[in-house]
Amino acid sequence: MSVLNHSAEDTTEERRGYLSSLSAVDKVEHQKLILQRAETLATENSLKNAVDMFSMAFMCGSVRPEQLGSLVDCFLRNYKKIERVKLRVVTQSDCECDGEAGSNVGALFDCPGCHIFLSDPVTIACGHIYCKRCLQRNLFSKCRVCKETIKTWCGEKSILRPNVMLCSLLEKWFPDEVKRSKVNGEIEEQVKKKQFEKAAVLVNENLDSDPDNFLLKTYRAEIYAGLEQYTAAIEDLETLCVKSSNWPERYFRKGKILHDMGHMDESLQLFLQCLALDEDFAPARTEVEKILCDLLSPVPESVKKGLRETTLSSSPHLRWKTSITDAHSAGGVNDMQSSSEEKSEVPNPSEGHERSVLNQAQSLQVQNQVENLSGEEGLKRVSSATQLFGQEKGGLLKRKLSASEQDKSVVKGRNKQKKQRETDTSSCCREVPKTLLDVTDFECSLCMRLFYEPVTTPCGHTFCKNCLERCLDHTPQCPLCKESLKEYLASRKYNVTWLLEELIQKYLPEEHSERKKIHLQETVELSDLTKNVPVFVCTMAYPTVPCPLHVFEPRYRLMIRRCMETGTRQFGMCISDAQKGFVDYGCMLQIRSVHFLPDGRSVVDTIGGKRFKVLERGMRDGYFTANIAYLEDVQDEEEFRKLQELHDQVYMQACTWFQNLKNRFRGQILQHFGPMPEREEDIQATPDGPACCWWLLAVLPVDPRYQLSVLSMMSLKERLLKIQYILTYLQSIPSE
Structure with missing residues (x-):
């Protein structure tokens, strides 16, 4: 079985x-x-x-712990369901105002991750900006604003490059804030190097002058934990209950400290609370996976015996593991309850008793049935055994820091928070001093105009999107620092740096409006398909016939990109002329798709459109342009019957010639140009005549100059006679 x-x-x-x-x-x-x-x-x-x-x-x-992702999601859904009343309170308070830490999303100069003033602002791939601290710690896997997976362009060196322009602006506008941010950066480095004593001195010095700085208190709690002064660390985190109750990192830090103390059940509660506030908080998810993996891992009998012998003299983690393994081997709810009673030896300041999450999860393995939760009453009921996060009389574990008590403090302190938010909001919603506003601070170093669609490179420099793309057409390097941008070029994700865009729109509305107007005028000019039409000087093209292109020259990269951006998706194709640059007749090509290669080259799939005659030549940014007039066949209703007969003769003759080709040649034609078009009932239905004529003209081995003369004809009869003459000549040549 x-x-x-x-x-x-x-x-x-x-x-x-x-x-x-x-x-x-x-x-x-x-x-x-x-x-x-x-x-x-x-x-x-x-x-x-x-x-x-x-x-x-x-x-x-x-x-592996990462294989428990679906179980973590299931735990989280149940947690949210049971705690929905508490979460509703937090969510409502969050929506009512933006004053408290963790909900101050509207502040332009605050990090979307921690909602603190941007410290060393780094632009990620989606175009949003975060403080360096949040990105270094990998606190979340998706962007808080657009929900895209975070990509930081770290490269091999894993170095986060701050946005050079934004750093300069923030230092100019908010020097005091930047100074405090630099101090936070020093503390961050010392904590990372585990120089806790030095970091503690620096934190305390700055807390004297800024006692309400909850980031400094978070650092201090982390320092205390590093020094194994867990009680002091918990006290610091407890003071953040009111001001940062909706800040996921606070729950994670507290959970980590309890985890280090060996209180796995309580740490799991806090990690779940963190994920309930932010499902993309990656470190909390990792910790939950590890705890569940540790819980579900079977322990050999020899290890169990050793754990029992050392329980009284060991760390809280060993006592926790012993109680779990004993309960698991017993396979019953009563044993789990007695195990919880043993755990209650750990001192706990909370007044209430509640079953631990892990013990309840473990008992779920052996209970026969768990009644489905339904409505508010279902939160309080359990069936034949314990229910996840349910409460029950008996031997219950004392909780060192009850998550429910923490949430109650949020409810009790709600009115107090609302009063505090009025003052908090004024300090958080920073405004740029008008005397320090200078339009030249927002000028692109390439076009020397106001930024339009500013994008930031991985090296931290900012340019207009179009300006940067034109530079990358020539070389995959930053125009300023010359750092390689090959990875950036390969991704082709030139997303707008939204903070800079918002700053320009907010503080320079007139200049932005004028810049946008100029851009629209340029776009309209590029969209005209009769004047200054871009011309690709390369090969012969024909109406309805596919024409795949490999684009590698910088000038034509720019031309193709403009055709896509303006929405026309069209350009002219002509063959070269030694004297004029390109010939007097050509064919418009419609872009069906563009496949960009990592090095900037592209493969463009096009198909022929209308024929045209060149009226005037010109040049724009390195590629040719032309004023053109479109060609149409002259309709002759009186000669229609004779014209139809001639067309049918040429079509049958073409079919015979094509079938008599060697398989190798026939295969090459089919691969490049596709099959021969079907015979058309109305050969004068389109201005360019039947498609089979252009297909034959493209595949027949004829000199391009001869093909050009046929392309320029506006008489279908003359075109059919020319093709018939070519077919007759080719059929007269004996096959080798």
Whole structure:
């Protein structure tokens, strides 16, 4: 019988006995099936069965923490469901104002991640800006603004380059804030190097002058934890309850400290609270995966015995692990309760008692059924055994820092917060001094005009989007510092730096409006398909015939990009002329798709459109342009019947010639130009006549000058006679 078919009543020993009878290969296959089933159950929000199935997967072999992602999501959904009342309170208070830390999203100069003044602002790939601290710590996996996966263009050196222009502006506008940010950066470096004593001195010095700086208190809590002064660390984090109750990092830091102290159940509660506020908070998700992996991992009997012998003299983590393994081996709810009673030996200042999350999760593995939660009443009910996050009389674990008490403090302090927000908002909503505003601070160093669609390179320099693209057409280097931008060029994600765009619109509205007007005028001029039409001087092109192109010259890269940006997606194609630059007749090409290569080259799929005659030649930014007039065939209704007969003769003659070609030549033609078009009923339905004529003209081995003479004809009869003459000549040549 497969492990998947074991009922919930089967004991752990029976399962282990069954698994021990399998070969190593069978165990691997069974584990894959079990993990698939466990993930399905977790996705369906069947927490009890999912935990049970993941436990069986651990019996088959090791499971990596990252494989428990679906289980973490299931835990989080249940947590949100049970705690929805508390979360609703927090969400409502968050929506009512933007004054508290963690909800000050509207401030232009605050980091979207930590909502603190931008310290060393770094532009990520999506165009939004974060402080260097948030990105260095990898606090979240997706952008808080646009929800795109965060990409920082770190490269091999993993160096985050601040936005050079924004750093200069912030230092000019807010020197005091920048000074404080530099101090925070020094503390960050000392904490990273584990120089906790030096960092503590610096933190305390700055807290004397800025006692309400909750980031400094967060640093101090981290320093205390590094010095193993956990009580002091917890006290610092507790003072942040009111001002930063909706800040996910606060819950994560507190959870980390409790985790280091060995209180795994309480740390899990806090990590889940962190994820409830921000599901993309990557470090908290990693910690939850590790805790669940530790919980579900089976412990050998020899290890259990050693844990029991050392429980009284060991760290809280060992006592926790011992209680978990004892409860797991017992397989019953009563043993789990007695285990919780043993854990209650750890001093706990909270008044209430509540079942630990991990013990409840473990008991879910052995209970027969868990009643489905429904409505508010369902939050308080349990069935034959414990319910996740439910409360029950009996031996319950004292909680060192009750998450529920923390949330109550949010509710109690709500009115107090609303009063404080009025003063907090004024200090957070910074305004740029008008005397320090200078339009030249927002000028592109390439075009020397006001930024239009400013984009920032990985090296931190900012340019107009069009200006930067033109530079990258020539060389994949930053125009200022000459650093390689090959990776940036390959991605082709030139996203606008939104903060700079907002600053220009807010503080320089007239200048921005004028710059936008100029850009629109230039776009309209480029969109005209009769005047200054871009001309690609390369090969012959014909109406309705595909013409794939490999674009590598900088001037034509610019030309193709402009055709795409203006929306015309069209340009002219002519063959070269030694005297004039290009010939007097050509064909418009319609861009169907563009595939950009990593080095900036592109493969452009085009198809022929209208024919044209060149009236006047010109040049723009290195490529040719022309004023043109479109050509149309002259309609002759009286000769229509004779013209139709001539067309049918030429078509049959062309089919015979094509079928008699060698397979190699026929295959090359089909690959490049596609099959011959079907015969048309109305040969004068379009201004350029039947498509088969242009297909034949493209594939026939004729000199381009002769082809050009046929392209310029406006008489269908003359064109058919020319093609017939060419076919007759080719058929007269004996095949080799």
